[in-house]
Ligand SMILES: NS(=O)(=O)c1ccc(C(=O)N2CCc3cc(O)c(O)cc3[C@@H]2c2ccccc2)cc1
């Protein structure tokens with residue numbers, strides 16, 4: 001099979017051939033149906049402590065654009081549904097070619113134009129890859145933020161301004177050291193959906209505690225357009241790099257809000 005992607009001949013419907021877990025019972029993303037979620041008063045806010053990065057890269061890996069600091073940067077996530085500390089690994093985006101599609105998770109069937117994923121790994125593992133392979137839903141914790149078109153997002157501007165420099169697959173640039181990742185996050189990480197799921201791209205490992213925030217972040221139309229100029233390994237627009245929702249099976253989606 002051609003390397004996996006989001007085109008007709010290598011997209012999500014094909015992934016099961018190399019990754020049979022694609023048809024598993026804990027796959028992501030899902031449609032977050034408000035009538036079926038369950039409020040859990042035990043779900044506290046999350047605490048993300050993101051420290052300045054010495055040398056971080058922003059890259060186009062052929063299926064997304066990704067911010068990746070050098071290993072061991074000391075940024076960490078605790079609280080919420082998490083029993084231990086998680087280390088920050090990378091953040092990346094999924095988006096569509098127009099404002100009616102692009103997010104991976106949906107809310108009552110509604111898609112947002114894009115979704116931002118902050119990927120963290122369980123610090124009881126020696127490395128990110130070990131955490132992915134650790135078995136069970138506590139290997140990774142991914143924070144999902146919906147993006148909607150509105151005001152310019154000043155915190156994401158240093159990143160969206162770099163997009164033209166990583167237009168082609170396999171390119172990367174160094175991120176200025178004054179980039180403040182903490183500023184991207186809302187002041188309080190309170191209202192979220194959480195459930196046990198998987199990576200949304202191959203290898204589709206079922207190792208993720210998903211934490212999807214109810215409140216979307218805003219980006220300007222110009223910032224959204226920047227994503228739509230990115231191209232993939234086939235030289236086509238990368239937009240549409242989202243997996244459709246997967247069956248919930250017998251999983252519960254909990255919320256930290258009523
Ligand atoms: N959308 S998401 O569920 O938040 C997510 C998270 C992590 C990863 C990730 O880090 N992956 C999976 C895809 C991938 C592709 C590459 O070309 C690559 O060099 C690394 C990755 C990693 C990965 C690959 C193998 C095992 C574990 C992670 C991908 C998606």
Ligand SMILES: [Zn+2]
Pocket residue numbers: 092093094117200
């Ligand atoms: Zn993702």
